[in-house]
Amino acid sequence: xxxIERNHVQTRGGGSRAMxxxxxxxxxxxxxxxxxxxFEGDFRTVLFDHVGxxxxxxxxxxxxxxxxxxxxxxxxxxxxxxxxxxxxxFVGHSVSAMIGVLASLKAPEMFESLVLVGxxxxxxxxxxxxxxxxxxxxxxxxxxxxxxxxxxxxxxAPVIMSNPDRPELSDELTNSFCxxxxxxxxxxxxxxxxxxxxxxLPKVTARTLVLQCRDDIIASEEVGRYVNEQLPNSQLxxxxxxxxxxxxxxxxxxxxxxxxxx
Amino acid sequence: MMIVASTAAPGPTEDLDDLYENAPCGYLSIQPDGRxxxxxxxxxxxxxxxxxxxxxxxxxxxLNTAGRIFYETHxxxxxxxxxxxxxxxxxLIKADGTKLPVLANSMERRAEDGTLLFTRVTLFQAVExxxxxxxxxxxxxxxxxxxxxxxxxLDTERQDAELREQFIAVLGHDLRNPLASxxxxxxxxxxxxxxxxAIELLDLMQGSVSRMSGLIDNVLDFARGRLGxxxxxxxxxxxxxxxxTQVVEELRSIYLGRKINAMFKLETNIDCDVGxxxxxxxxxxxxxxxxxxxxxxxxxxxSISDGLLEIWIANGGDPIPAEAQESLFLPFFRGxxxxxxxxxxxxxxxxxxxxxxxxxxxxxxxxxxxxxxxxTMPVASKTADI
Numbered sequence: 001x002x003x004i005e006r007n008h009v010q011t012r013g014g015g016s017r018a019m020x021x022x023x024x025x026x027x028x029x030x031x032x033x034x035x036x037x038x039f040e041g042d043f044r045t046v047l048f049d050h051v052g053x054x055x056x057x058x059x060x061x062x063x064x065x066x067x068x069x070x071x072x073x074x075x076x077x078x079x080x081x082x083x084x085x086x087x088x089x090f091v092g093h094s095v096s097a098m099i100g101v102l103a104s105l106k107a108p109e110m111f112e113s114l115v116l117v118g119x120x121x122x123x124x125x126x127x128x129x130x131x132x133x134x135x136x137x138x139x140x141x142x143x144x145x146x147x148x149x150x151x152x153x154x155x156x157a158p159v160i161m162s163n164p165d166r167p168e169l170s171d172e173l174t175n176s177f178c179x180x181x182x183x184x185x186x187x188x189x190x191x192x193x194x195x196x197x198x199x200x201l202p203k204v205t206a207r208t209l210v211l212q213c214r215d216d217i218i219a220s221e222e223v224g225r226y227v228n229e230q231l232p233n234s235q236l237x238x239x240x241x242x243x244x245x246x247x248x249x250x251x252x253x254x255x256x257x258x259x260x261x262x
Numbered sequence: 263m264m265i266v267a268s269t270a271a272p273g274p275t276e277d278l279d280d281l282y283e284n285a286p287c288g289y290l291s292i293q294p295d296g297r298x299x300x301x302x303x304x305x306x307x308x309x310x311x312x313x314x315x316x317x318x319x320x321x322x323x324x325l326n327t328a329g330r331i332f333y334e335t336h337x338x339x340x341x342x343x344x345x346x347x348x349x350x351x352x353x354l355i356k357a358d359g360t361k362l363p364v365l366a367n368s369m370e371r372r373a374e375d376g377t378l379l380f381t382r383v384t385l386f387q388a389v390e391x392x393x394x395x396x397x398x399x400x401x402x403x404x405x406x407x408x409x410x411x412x413x414x415x416l417d418t419e420r421q422d423a424e425l426r427e428q429f430i431a432v433l434g435h436d437l438r439n440p441l442a443s444x445x446x447x448x449x450x451x452x453x454x455x456x457x458x459x460a461i462e463l464l465d466l467m468q469g470s471v472s473r474m475s476g477l478i479d480n481v482l483d484f485a486r487g488r489l490g491x492x493x494x495x496x497x498x499x500x501x502x503x504x505x506x507t508q509v510v511e512e513l514r515s516i517y518l519g520r521k522i523n524a525m526f527k528l529e530t531n532i533d534c535d536v537g538x539x540x541x542x543x544x545x546x547x548x549x550x551x552x553x554x555x556x557x558x559x560x561x562x563x564x565s566i567s568d569g570l571l572e573i574w575i576a577n578g579g580d581p582i583p584a585e586a587q588e589s590l591f592l593p594f595f596r597g598x599x600x601x602x603x604x605x606x607x608x609x610x611x612x613x614x615x616x617x618x619x620x621x622x623x624x625x626x627x628x629x630x631x632x633x634x635x636x637x638t639m640p641v642a643s644k645t646a647d648i
Contacts, residue, residue, distance in 0.1 A: 024335070025335050026335030026336045026339065027335075027339050027340075030343065031339060094335070133327070140326070140327055140328060141327055141328040144326075144328035193331075215296075216334075217322065217330060217331075218331065218335065242295065242296055243296070243334060243338055244335065245334070245335075245339050245342070248338075248339050248342040248343065249342060
């Protein structure tokens with residue numbers, strides 16, 4: 001199976017530069033459906049699903065490889081190499097912001113610019129650093145995935161049974177872009193919420209835009225400012241949008257900010 | 263002329279305000295900025311606070327940490343993407359800090375120009391359902407654990423069995439050496455002048471050595487078969503009759519009191535492992551000697567007709583019960599023995615394995631007249647022409 005199939009990579013548009021969009025924890029590349037089309041005129045847009053999400057190849061899921069964000073970053077670099085990307089723009093939401101940071105350290109030539117939407121290098125508080133969650137709260141989240149996983153799986157599991165060849169099952173496909181295999185969801189939650197990439201931020205050489213929402217409980221403004229300070233060549237834009245997904249709730253603002261930046 | 267009257271009985275009309283406030287489910291409405299603007303009494307009662315206190319809060323303020331994260335990362339995007347979500351499992355945190363498991367449906371209400379007006383959420387208590395789901399999860403975990411334990415047990419059993427069979431193979435091999443010494447010693451003694459009593463004892467000794475040697479062969483073959491080595495055959499086109507004659511002679515010399523009549527008509531060479539066919543014949547005759555009526559002769563026949571080699575061994579005596587015939591060729595099967603000689607119950611099993619390895623078959627027919635084991639195997643016409 002090729003990298004393109006494994007990560008369900010979709011390229012559109014015709015610019016000479018590439019803009020790669022990476023989705024965060026929870027959903028798949030559909031997260032960018034209100035944003036990516038705006039750049040198809042000037043850029044070659046690249047969308048993909050992380051292994052374990054969306055229409056990626058679930059059989060390619062390897063608990064060891066994807067037990068750290070580095071495994072996801074390796075996939076991103078592989079996709080970039082496969083497409084021959086150089087000097088492109090990377091746009092990563094949520095946990096994919098850090099995946100992009102790691103990929104840019106592994107392959108600095110690939111991305112000239114990084115756009116980090118709602119980034120957090122560490123979700124758990126640590127001394128002076130306020131990540132937004134206590135270790136206990138994250139433990140509870142992970143535990144609730146263990147003993148309450150039926151609740152999530154009831155809404156998320158059926159995608160693996162959905163069959164695109166049978167249109168009469170199309171009702172089954174509603175909610176599908178947020179569904180994933182419960183075991184993989186659990187593992188992805190763990191790697192997302194327990195990772196610590198603070199030390200990687202000062203090493204980034206690409207110019208960076210941090211897009212921060214107001215009132216984001218997953219990645220607070222404080223965290224956004226921290227990321228902006230730690231990155232050597234970075235600017236911060238606070239969007240007039242609330243929640244963790246401005247790519248859905250305020251796509252015009254996201255598009256405008258990215259356009260100004262690139 | 264008939265007048266059709268309304269059939270509805272007069273009664274109180276439904277009060278929609280009351281239906282909203284006291285519906286058998288919780289309602290809340292959220293402004294575009296995420297703040298709760300309206301909530302019904304049912305939900306307020308569930309939460310244990312006046313409805314007024316819930317206004318201005320966000321839905322996520324009513325949830326536990328896990329629910330909050332999942333709401334932000336999964337359900338809010340879903341709502342934005344498809345305009346609704348259904349059957350989402352959430353835990354509300356009540357005023358007293360306890361959890362209330364609910365199922366939530368939600369739908370956006372938009373104006374004609376597409377502007378979001380409200381997001382409406384309906385909540386249903388799901389305490390029992392959640393408990394049932396958790397029991398299912400627990401049951402599945404328990405089943406998985408039991409399956410894993412069983413697999414471990416099975417693996418251990420398999421290893422034990424392998425060890426046992428290796429042990430048998432080693433044992434069988436080591437038993438041959440002392441037996442060979444005994445045999446050599448007996449042969450040397452026979453060359454010295456001996457009295458009649460001593461010769462009789464030497465006969466007995468050598469008979470026992472021969473029988474023991476056959477038993478060890480069977481054990482080794484069995485263990486080898488079980489260890490995956492299979493029944494090794496040294497096939498060659500060669501005469502079979504001399505080997506069969508030798509087998510019969512050997513057994514005659516051991517069982518002096520028994521009559522063995524042999525009729526061999528094998529004019530051609532046969533493509534087979536003659537040693538193995540000899541072992542098969544020897545096992546079948548030994549079986550007839552052990553179970554047949556001592557007074558009646560044992561008849562052995564070998565012939566070729568219609569491209570088939572057929573060897574049969576027949577004895578008189580009580581027939582083999584029908585139910586025993588089914589398990590006769592299984593390893594370690596032993597019938598009721600009259601002679602008091604104990605075997606391992608491997609002879610017939612090995613014989614049937616030899617038959618199978620040659621692409622032939624071994625069958626038994628037993629009635630009050632006689633018990634007859636018949637081995638047949640196809641013989642290539644080219645070899646039959648020689």
